Amino acid sequence: xxxxxxxxxxxxxxxxxxxxxxxxxxxxxxxxxxxxxxxxxxxxxxxxxxxxxxxxxxxxxxxxxxxxxxxxxxxxxxxxxxxxxxxxxxxxxxxxxxxxxxxxxxxxxxxxxxxxxxxxxxxxxxxxxxxxxxxxxxxxxxxxxxxxxxxxxxxxxxxxxxxxxxxxxxxxxxxxxxxxxxxxxxxxxxxxxxxxxxxxxxxxxxxxxxxxxxxxxxxxxxxxxxxxxxxxxxxxxxxxxxxxxxxxxxxxxxxxxxx
Amino acid sequence: xxxxxxxxxxxxxxxxxxxxxxxxxxxxxxxxxxxxxxxxxxxxxxxxxxxxxxxxxxxxxxxxxxxxxxxxxxxxxxxxxxxxxxxxxxxxxxxxxxxxxxxxxxxxxxxxxxxxxxxxxxxxxxxxxxxxxxxxxxxxxxxxxxxxxxxxxxxxxxxxxxxxxxxxxxxxxxxxxxxxxxxxxxxxxxxxxxxxxxxxxxxxxxxxxxxxxxxxxxxxxxxxxxxxxxxxxxxxxxxxxxxxxxxxxxxxxxxxxxxxxxxxxxxxxxxxxxxxxxxxxxxxxxxxxxxxxxxxxxxxxxxxxxxxxxxxxxxxxxxxxxxxxxxxxxxxxxxxxxxxxxxxxxxxxxxxxxxxxx
Numbered sequence: 001x002x003x004x005x006x007x008x009x010x011x012x013x014x015x016x017x018x019x020x021x022x023x024x025x026x027x028x029x030x031x032x033x034x035x036x037x038x039x040x041x042x043x044x045x046x047x048x049x050x051x052x053x054x055x056x057x058x059x060x061x062x063x064x065x066x067x068x069x070x071x072x073x074x075x076x077x078x079x080x081x082x083x084x085x086x087x088x089x090x091x092x093x094x095x096x097x098x099x100x101x102x103x104x105x106x107x108x109x110x111x112x113x114x115x116x117x118x119x120x121x122x123x124x125x126x127x128x129x130x131x132x133x134x135x136x137x138x139x140x141x142x143x144x145x146x147x148x149x150x151x152x153x154x155x156x157x158x159x160x161x162x163x164x165x166x167x168x169x170x171x172x173x174x175x176x177x178x179x180x181x182x183x184x185x186x187x188x189x190x191x192x193x194x195x196x197x198x199x200x201x202x203x204x205x206x207x208x209x210x211x212x213x214x215x216x217x218x219x220x221x222x223x224x225x226x227x228x229x230x231x232x233x234x235x236x237x238x239x240x241x242x243x244x245x246x247x248x249x250x251x252x253x254x255x256x257x258x259x
Numbered sequence: 260x261x262x263x264x265x266x267x268x269x270x271x272x273x274x275x276x277x278x279x280x281x282x283x284x285x286x287x288x289x290x291x292x293x294x295x296x297x298x299x300x301x302x303x304x305x306x307x308x309x310x311x312x313x314x315x316x317x318x319x320x321x322x323x324x325x326x327x328x329x330x331x332x333x334x335x336x337x338x339x340x341x342x343x344x345x346x347x348x349x350x351x352x353x354x355x356x357x358x359x360x361x362x363x364x365x366x367x368x369x370x371x372x373x374x375x376x377x378x379x380x381x382x383x384x385x386x387x388x389x390x391x392x393x394x395x396x397x398x399x400x401x402x403x404x405x406x407x408x409x410x411x412x413x414x415x416x417x418x419x420x421x422x423x424x425x426x427x428x429x430x431x432x433x434x435x436x437x438x439x440x441x442x443x444x445x446x447x448x449x450x451x452x453x454x455x456x457x458x459x460x461x462x463x464x465x466x467x468x469x470x471x472x473x474x475x476x477x478x479x480x481x482x483x484x485x486x487x488x489x490x491x492x493x494x495x496x497x498x499x500x501x502x503x504x505x506x507x508x509x510x511x512x513x514x515x516x517x518x519x520x521x522x523x524x525x526x527x528x529x530x531x532x533x534x535x536x537x538x539x540x541x542x543x544x545x546x547x548x549x550x551x552x553x554x555x556x557x558x559x560x561x562x563x564x565x566x567x568x569x570x571x572x573x574x575x576x577x578x579x580x581x582x583x584x585x586x587x588x589x590x591x592x593x594x595x596x597x598x599x600x601x602x603x604x605x606x607x608x609x610x611x612x613x614x615x616x617x
Contacts, residue, residue, distance in 0.1 A: 054507055078513030085511070091503035093558040102501050106513030110494055158512070 003030050004065045004080055004161040004194070006051060011060030013046055020046045021057065022218040028162060028196050033188045035205035036198045037229075038215030039239055044198040045086060047215075048164045051196070052083050078106035082155035086166040088147065092140035096150045099139055100126055103157030125156035129183060145176030152183065163187070165197040169204060177201070181208045202256045206230050207248070214238060230254035285562050292569040299573050300353060303580040304345045308587060311337055348473040351481075351537060352579040352593075353572035355470075356544055358485055358534040360571025362527035363545030364552070364564050365492050368499040369523050370428040377531040377545035380435045380524060384442035385412025386535040387466060391446045394461050395453045401465065402480065402536035409532035412442060417524055426520055427506065467592030468541035470579050477537040488530035489568075495523055496560040503558065541594045543601040544571050544578075554608050574601075 007027040013020050021043045028034055036044050049055040051062060053069050062069040064080060082103070090099055103125070104118045126132040129149045139147060148168060155163055165184065169177040185208050187193045199205040205212060206226035213223040216238045222229055235243045235256060244259035305311050311319075315333055319341055322329040359377050366375040378384075389408025393401040420426045420434040450459050498519055501509045506516045531545070549567040556562060575593070578600065582593040 049507075052511055054510055073513075074510050074515050075513035078511060083508075083511040085508060088508070089505070091558065093553070094500070094503070098500070098559065102504070102512055105497070105501055108497075110498075154512075 005029060005063075006065075006081065006162050006194070006196075007063045008047075008051065008057075009061045009063065011050055011057035011062060013043075013050055013055060013057045020218050021050065023060070024218075024220060026213060026220065026223075028194050030161070030194055031188070031192045032211065033185065033195045033209050034197070035209030035212045035226075036196060036215060037200070037202055037205050037212055038221070042215040043218040044215055045166050048083065048166045048196070048198060051164055052081050053077055054083075075106050078158060078160075080160055081162045081164060082158040082160035084148075084151050084155050084163070084165040084168050087171055088151050090139040090147060090150070092138065094139055095135065096131055096137055096139055096142065096146075096153075097122065097126070097135040099150055100131070100135075100153045100157050103154040106158055121159065122153075122157050125153040126150075128156060128187070129153040145172050145179070148172060148176070148180060149183070152180070156187070160193070162194045162196070165195065167198055167200060169199065169201060177204060184208065202230060202235075206253050206255065207251065226253050230256055288556075289562075289565055289569065292566060292573070296353065296569055296573045296576075299576055300349050303349050303576050304341060306580055306584050307340070307345060309337065309340055311341065316341065343474075347475045347478055348470050348579065348583075349576055351473040351478050352470050352575045354478065354481060354485060355534040355538045355541065356548075356571040356573070356575025357568035358481075358488075358530045358571075359541065359545035359575075360548040360567040361489060361492060361564060362530040362534075363571075364549035364560070364567045365499070365523055365527040365530075366545075367549055367553075368558075368560055368563075369502065369520060369527070370432060371503060371505075372428060372432065373550060374546070375432070376542075377527065377534075378439075378540065378542070379432060380528060381412035381416045381439045381442065382409045382528050382531045382535065383540045384439040384446070385409045385415075386532065387540065388412075388442045388446045388449075390465050390539070391449050391462050394458050394465070395449050397458075402477070405539075406532050406536040408442075409535055410528060412438060413524065413528035413532075417521065426517065431524070464592060465539040466594075468539035468594040468597075469582070469590065469592050470538055471583075471590055473537075481533040481537045484529050484533035488526045488533070491522060491526035492530070493564060495519060495526075496564055499523070499560040499564075500558070539592075539594070541575070541597055543594075543597040544575055547601045547605045548574060551605065551608050 005027060008024050011024050012022055024047065036047060038044055046055065050057045053062070053074070056070060064072065064077070069077065100122045101114060101118065104114060104122065108114065108118070123132060126135060129152050131146065131149050131153050134142060134146055134150065139150060142150065152168070168180050168184070172180065181204055184195055184197065188195050197205070197209065209226065211223065212226050212229040214221045214229050214234065221238055222234060230245055232243060232245050235241070242259050243256040245254050245256050247253070248255050301313065301316065305313050305316055315337070318329055319333060319338055321327050322331065362377040363375070366377060366379055367373055370379070386405040386409040389404035389406070390401050393399065393404040398404065416431070416434045416438050417426070419438065420430040450462055453459060498514055501512055501514050502516070502519070504512070510516050548571040549563060552563055552566045552570060556566065575597070578596040579593050581596050582591045585591055
């Protein structure tokens, strides 16, 4: 079972003079499904990039189970943390299988070839994401939803303990949004994968995440259970609009709707 | 075998065209291309001022093998022509063709730019300046100075691109174009200042590329650099595939992007510099061959790199055979032939695969 903890300790990041992340403290506990929500430009995507060392925070530290992220190689990090980026472009001409196989790179030394073991893992990852039937298709012929699932399969092929998703449901229709979120929840529950998911969709996040972190202007405005975070006064303060919050008829989780 | 499932309203014709049914037979394809290379090489050796029939040619070669007992039915001159003139030239053309195609494939993959060619990173302008200095100042040692110029320009361009922060494909290309223009201006100035028409002509001829001065010595000179460069590039074939996802995703998949970029730029430039040093600047091979391979067989570098090398070698042998026979006894610069045949063929491919991967 997964016991890795990813923890940010007072991290700040600025592009030139513009501060995007300001003194962020947060931790993803093993087996947790955390949602990060907040308005555009509140620093959510930058947070993901700092948590996998695509960007180095100018201040503060990121810890992966007692080791500082900056002391690890890209390959070491990629064995534990997989990232599903926002609205991925995949290079044309590669098959879905080949793209998912790229997820095995962190586990292969430069002289090693992919083995049957790697192919088994890729197959399992593709079956879990229902992309195995697409294995021989060229990725430039897949729909947005299929492509997104292929990228999630690639992340799974990394055999990570922590999965970071940057708006995985953006640009997807409601059916594919639900498919992706169900898949993420299933992976979280059945494999104990710790998940941090950045989302624009308050209701989707509230339905699926056990904890929400609400960003505003590069700071954590508040965090807690969906019921604590999705509240009319908080949303008015952060988004500047009046929303009605209703309990979901079945799950009792909060839903924000236009009032 | 790859079968496309035709789903929904997506354009069916393009889907069918874009599958690579040959993907399963890659080993056989590479073997076939090697066979073609050898046959073309042997046939090229029959052409020239003295025509040596193919069967005699094969006998001359087998006679050289240890333990062979073949009675010589040919004059010793033929043997000299074959072993001292034609074979080194053909082998060198093959090596240079393979070198240029490999480094072109590497640059196109690394910079994710289909217009990248072996000369983009200033290799040719650096080599040009080196060779021009060697010729104009009468130093001799053209290959050596060309090689130093090529590698020096590459290092300078890499340093310049890096100075602006992280080396991205765009900064590398821009730095390459800018420094290339600067070095070419220096070269032009040297040519303009020099008042020997003969030397100017020599510079121009060198810039268009030629195998006229090939020898086993040039083969031996370039081979070690080639082998080192090739090894580095082939080892990184899988990484080149991952780089097609972009720097960010490659990094998130555990690729040390900065280090790999530097290593591949160095390797590809080494390969190109070695080729340029022995043959001058031969254009189009490095641009077109990898591109054509990608159009036909797809972008997987594990196949793209060896296939480009084999076809580049074959193409340059053919081009050089035309260069030395078309206007015999005088020679055409082989660069003219590569551009003359390469460009139309490339346009043809582009039209055939218009909806493709470019």
